[in-house]
Amino acid sequence: MQNSLRTIFHVDVNSAFLSWSALKRLQEDPGSVDLRTIPSAVGGDVKTRHGVITAKSIPAKKYGVRTGEPVVKALQKCPQLITVPPDFETYRAYSHRLMDMLFALTPLVQQVSIDEAYLDVTELVSPEDREGAAALARSIRASVLAKLGFTVNVGISVNKLLAKMASDFEKPDRTHTLYPDEIQKKMWPLPIGELYGCGRATAEKLRLVGIDTIGDAAQADPAQLRSLLGPKAGMYISRSANGIGSTNVTPEREKAKSISNERTLSEDVNRDNYETNGIPVIRWLVQKVSDRMKKAGVAAQTVTLQVKSADFQRYSRQSSLPEATDSPAVLEDACLQLAERLLTGTEGLFSDGVPVRLIGVGVSRLSEKKMHQMDLFEWADQQQTEDEQAAAEAERRKRQEKENLLSSMLQQVNERYGEGTLIRGNPHISDPK
Ligand SMILES: [Mg+2]
Secondary structure, eight states, X not given: OOTTOOOEEEEEETTHHHHHHHHHHHHHOTTSOOGGGSSEEEESOTTSTTOBEEEEOHHHHHTTOOTTSBHHHHHHHOTTOEEEOOOHHHHHHHXXXXXXXXXXXXXXXXXXXXXXXXXXXXXXXXXXXXXXXXXXXXXXXXXXXXXXXXXXXXXXXXXXXXXXXXXXXXXXXXXEEOOGGGHHHHTTTSBGGXXXXXXXXXXXXXXXXXXXXXXXXXXXXXXXXXXXXXXXXXXXXXXXXXXXOOOOOOOBOOOXXXXXXXXXXXXXXXXXXXXXXIHHHHHHXXXXXXXXXXXXXXXXXXXXXXXXXXXXXXXXXXXXXXXXXXXXXXXXXXXXXXXXXXXXSXXXXXXXXXXXXXXXXXXXXXXXXXXXXXHHHHHHHHTXXXXXXXXXXXHHHXXXXXXXHHHHHHHHHHHHHOTXXXXXXXXXXXXXX
């Protein structure tokens, strides 16, 4: 069963959005302070109430600033916090450069979000060669830092789950291993909520029955987990807590054709409670979808609102936007207009007295957000370290010497056998005259 062990890396950019915003700022204004060295955060649109922290610097973390919390709340904890708006064009461009570098190493790269990817590097280092794996991880980190200017964590193991868990250990700029023989020591003491794929609700249920750590879940009766969480989730938690996961790195760059989220309502929505129970759900769904679009670096041109009526019929309305966007405000407007047609308007379901039990929001006709990639390439080239420049110069000199040697050989041959007897690029000499 263990005869096909793989070496799997998980590469994860440290505070990706913040690092990339910091680099962009330094690029535009080299004299400015590096955001990574001060309490700073990337915050949503501060003018709308949807403004939340999407990334924070390590100094900001020390003040208790948390990803996902409202900007306003973060500022209460840390009044000197510098916030910058997100810049997804820049993020997309850095992401591209990183993936290009990883794909240059091996074709077995599976990008799973804008700032993380799994690599199957078994061909480069065998699973037995732990020192080799660590050295490869170190060189990936060093070259990303030298060429692109930001740090990554690399997690090393034999499957994707363990590699992902490993890359999440101490940050930034670290390599961590989580081999099967290290699970008990490194993974089992962690709180159950830190197990990849264990959401807040699942963690809460597990804690209620006394399962506080990943180790508790690993040692729990799988049947108990299945009856508590349902067959699928129960099985997943039981297996993952024991370090069992997929080794299948499917080469791909993240590309979504559509993104949607839906939610079953705790209480059917009709005309009377639409304002209080319907609209907030639509807004919440729009925010979810918009967050996912931003993570994928895409904009959408089509918005769909879908509902399921109390008698389980699905209905939907779609609209095209004048231009592709990922703006929650624009998407929300479009959705609320669709809701008027689908639900509250004279021809809507509510007019027929039909309540709904589920609402869904989706976007499609996705396009990648435009990039200024050229600037970035030029800039990244300037970031070459002096060593690299010296190496490139030596390489160039060597090539020149080779060419000189070749052309003097060519000359000698021509002198001896006459002009044109040597076919260039194919060192094969025709009959001498
Ligand atoms: Mg990351």
